[in-house]
Amino acid sequence: MAELLKGKAVAEAIGLRSIEGVNQLKENGISPTLALFRVGNREDDVSYERGAMKRCAETGVEVIRYIFDEDVSEEEFYQSLEDANRNDAIHGILVFRPLPKRFNDEKLRNSIRPEKDVDGCSDLSLAGVFTDKELGFAPCTAQSVIEMLDRYQIGLKGKNVAVIGRSLVIGKPVSMLLLKRNATVTICHSRSTDLTAIASRADILVCATGKAEMIDRSYTNPKQIIIDVGISWNDEKQKLCGDVLFDDVADHVSAISPVPGGIGSVTTAVLVSHVVEAALRKNKIK
DSSP states (O other): OOEEOOHHHHHHHHHHHHHHHHHHHHHTTOOOEEEEEEESOOHHHHHHHHHHHHHHHHHTOEEEEEEEOTTOOHHHHHHHHHHHHHOTTOOEEEEOSOOOTTSOHHHHHTTSOGGGBTTOOSHHHHHHHHHTOOSSOOOHHHHHHHHHHHHTTOOOTTOEEEEEOOOTTTHHHHHHHHHHTTOEEEEEOTTOTTHHHHHHTOSEEEEOOSSTTOBOGGGOOTTOEEEEOOOEEETTTTEEEOSBOHHHHTTSSSEEOOSSSSTHHHHHHHHHHHHHHHHHHHTTOO
């Protein structure tokens, strides 16, 4: 059986770092604050909001919630968002996406000031990831992959890493973060030729396909480490699952992050750490 790379210990370690930052800020009379924007009552949004608020409470980060009905006007929504942008007491902004189709996602992403973009979704934040400059923050899930590897002391220098998925949320930014650690990265996608062969040669496999249980043992090798970023609901099994067919793979690799209990549980800790870091940067506290 592979070693399980569980997220709880990773999240706790990030939380301790965040608490240190919160203490520094409060010594200077500053309360780090996150603004949450939610439109409607999608269950996945509500669930993530609940987890984020719990993590904030544990860490000492304040939360301001902006909750709108599904039929909220764009004018009302963007006015509230700009108010949060201008409010010096708010250090981080998270908007639950996607919003209703009438909202233009590109406009939405880039309406958040990069210094408050703690989920790393704006073009400037992503530019910071690609140019290794402090322009906003890396997307939380992409950063969580690096935090997981660091916590389990999995070296990246010179390692062959295959990333399956090329989205701006995970695939592309996590590839840049891995390159920064001197890994040799192959970005794979649905048009890649002989995907199983590429994946099975990798030392580390990062699965961000968005397709439930797509990755079976044909993509793996016995020395491989798998980071499963996906999360889906399996109606037949009545449980959450990842991109990896866990039962088929777990006895055929060296280590694997489970779903649930893996990367997902790290993401809110990274989000909160970004809020704390944003407050420290704004107030020039090191």
